Amino acid sequence: MSQKITSYPGHEITSDELKEGKYLDIQYKFVPRYSWAAGVAISRFLDELKEGRIVARKCSQCERILVPPRMYCEQCYRPTDAWVQVRDTGTVNTFSISHVGTDARRLKTPILVAVVDIDGASPGMGILHNLGEVEPASIRIGMKVQAVWKQPSERQGAITDIRYFRPIEA
Amino acid sequence: MLESPKELSFEASKMALDSAGLTLKDIQSVVSGSAPDAFDGVHMKGEYYLDGMGAIGKPHERVYVGGGTGVFTPIGGWWNVASGMYDTVLCVAEEKMSPLHPHPQYAFWSIFDQILERPLGTTLLWIFSLEMRRYMHKYGIKEEEIAEVAVKNKGNAIDHPSAQLGAKITVNDVMNSEPICSPVKRLDVSPPSDGAAAVVLVSEKVAKKLTDEPVWLDGVGWTLDSTHWTNRDLAYPEYVEKAAKMAYKMAGIKNPRKEIDIAEPYDPFDYKELHHLEGLQLAGKGEAPKMTVDGVTQRDGDLPVCPSGGLLGVGNPIAAAGMMKICELFWQLRGEAGKRQVKKDARTGVAQAWGDLMQVGTVAVMRS
Ligand SMILES: [Zn+2]
Numbered sequence: 001m002s003q004k005i006t007s008y009p010g011h012e013i014t015s016d017e018l019k020e021g022k023y024l025d026i027q028y029k030f031v032p033r034y035s036w037a038a039g040v041a042i043s044r045f046l047d048e049l050k051e052g053r054i055v056a057r058k059c060s061q062c063e064r065i066l067v068p069p070r071m072y073c074e075q076c077y078r079p080t081d082a083w084v085q086v087r088d089t090g091t092v093n094t095f096s097i098s099h100v101g102t103d104a105r106r107l108k109t110p111i112l113v114a115v116v117d118i119d120g121a122s123p124g125m126g127i128l129h130n131l132g133e134v135e136p137a138s139i140r141i142g143m144k145v146q147a148v149w150k151q152p153s154e155r156q157g158a159i160t161d162i163r164y165f166r167p168i169e170a
Numbered sequence: 171m172l173e174s175p176k177e178l179s180f181e182a183s184k185m186a187l188d189s190a191g192l193t194l195k196d197i198q199s200v201v202s203g204s205a206p207d208a209f210d211g212v213h214m215k216g217e218y219y220l221d222g223m224g225a226i227g228k229p230h231e232r233v234y235v236g237g238g239t240g241v242f243t244p245i246g247g248w249w250n251v252a253s254g255m256y257d258t259v260l261c262v263a264e265e266k267m268s269p270l271h272p273h274p275q276y277a278f279w280s281i282f283d284q285i286l287e288r289p290l291g292t293t294l295l296w297i298f299s300l301e302m303r304r305y306m307h308k309y310g311i312k313e314e315e316i317a318e319v320a321v322k323n324k325g326n327a328i329d330h331p332s333a334q335l336g337a338k339i340t341v342n343d344v345m346n347s348e349p350i351c352s353p354v355k356r357l358d359v360s361p362p363s364d365g366a367a368a369v370v371l372v373s374e375k376v377a378k379k380l381t382d383e384p385v386w387l388d389g390v391g392w393t394l395d396s397t398h399w400t401n402r403d404l405a406y407p408e409y410v411e412k413a414a415k416m417a418y419k420m421a422g423i424k425n426p427r428k429e430i431d432i433a434e435p436y437d438p439f440d441y442k443e444l445h446h447l448e449g450l451q452l453a454g455k456g457e458a459p460k461m462t463v464d465g466v467t468q469r470d471g472d473l474p475v476c477p478s479g480g481l482l483g484v485g486n487p488i489a490a491a492g493m494m495k496i497c498e499l500f501w502q503l504r505g506e507a508g509k510r511q512v513k514k515d516a517r518t519g520v521a522q523a524w525g526d527l528m529q530v531g532t533v534a535v536m537r538s
Contacts, residue, residue, distance in 0.1 A: 001332060002189070002504075002506045002508070003507065003508030004189075008331055009173075009181040010332070011173060013171065028211065030211060034284075036284050036285065066401075068398070094301070094307070094404060096351050097349070097351070098293065098296060098299070099349055099350055100295060100350055102275075102291055102293050103272050103275060103279075104276070104293065105273070111291060113296050115304075124403065127286070127400055128287050129290065130290060158289060159285070159290065
């Protein structure tokens with residue numbers, strides 16, 4: 001605000017005032033349903049997860065091995081060339097201990113979340129996932145981890161076919 | 171706020187027009203900015219709030235790059251004027267986050283990849299905490315150093331009449347606040363807010379008729395990186411660097427650290443101010459925390475940063491928050507910011523916003 005402006009508009013209201021019905025509010029719930037095509041690259045990626053494997057795409061021009069895989073290299077702007085199986089181990093690039101859920105409600109048990117750089121892919125090719133079988137206080141950047149898979153019969157071709165990543169015993 | 175998005179837009183637009191000594195009749199085109207429709211639950215928000223924006227019967231465009239929208243809105247206005255199409259453009263940014271329950275955070279769930287990320291129970295706080303952790307790790311930064319930004323900005327906001335969270339707090343208060351998404355704590359974060367902000371952009375010939383003290387929008391820049399955020403260096407915002415270099419080049423700035431007098435970088439979280447100062451080339455990589463601890467970024471320092479109080483103190487009505495920074499530079503560069511006026515004679519300032527999946531940089535250089 002400028003010192004030239006001496007009064008400014010706006011009426012602040014509190015959530016308590018809303019709850020008490022001091023102001024009229026209209027409630028509405030919108031429940032849409034979607035069916036997403038996973039795409040060419042991610043469909044194959046999900047199929048392979050179902051088999052307990054992580055796959056990448058290689059661009060033979062920049063020689064990067066891309067995870068998550070894509071059918072085109074966004075840097076060279078050309079189609080990628082080949083499927084490459086990478087490992088189900090990796091390194092914790094960064095991590096967080098989340099005390100909140102999707103809608104910011106507080107959780108009783110925190111979620112451990114990390115970006116895991118996947119072994120066999122180009123440096124810095126990480127994916128988002130959860131950590132497990134580890135005390136929050138002992139998680140470190142640089143920690144080696146391995147995927148813990150669901151039983152084959154429970155897998156659905158989803159990112160959650162990996163239950164979480166756990167530290168590899170040194 | 172009790173005001174509807176239309177009413178918020180009207181109030182901000184009217185104040186901007188009054189400040190410029192213009193009426194809506196004088197305005198040739200309108201550029202508006204607002205972030206996800208999901209907050210309001212009104213799809214086609216740009217058309218909905220149109221009349222509050224003063225845009226009926228005028229060429230109107232809504233620009234949108236997530237949290238980067240606030241600084242992108244005047245950039246959109248700049249296109250209108252610089253192209254030679256219009257001499258007078260009203261630029262309005264509005265956000266009303268309060269309609270969404272149980273928390274506006276919920277809207278951010280749907281910006282994540284729907285196949286690979288959402289099934290993990292994502293919240294936007296994750297990417298901030300992951301980025302903050304990586305930044306701290308790479309440069310050996312302590313949480314206490316980062317907390318200094320929250321202390322400064324909430325303190326600065328006490329002098330802002332529109333502030334939501336102006337307060338005198340200490341580093342200990344930040345450190346002892348509720349762990350939300352470690353290392354992010356309650357007081358590291360800006361609040362959800364409702365608000366609107368507006369400016370009038372005019373061509374050089376009109377500006378000279380309207381005022382003896384114009385503030386020029388001398389450089390603009392914006393770039394985006396991909397949504398593959400887990401493939402990115404999380405310790406340094408390269409897209410902000412690219413946007414800043416584009417804006418500096420346009421403004422003829424060769425040495426930003428010498429030539430920029432005052433900065434309003436995007437600070438939805440305290441570490442983001444530091445991250446962005448580095449991306450804006452105003453601090454070396456990993457050096458912004460020390461600048462803050464040393465007091466360089468205080469209002470009476472060599473490089474005042476977020477003298478407004480920033481998002482951490484004034485509030486974070488997403489698009490309006492970025493535009494609030496443009497407004498703050500306007501007042502600071504004209505020397506009319508009152509209690510918030512920086513000590514040095516500020517002639518050149520930079521405002522920056524950021525957003526989406528850690529991928530957007532929008533930058534504006536302003537001069538008086
Ligand atoms: Zn390539």
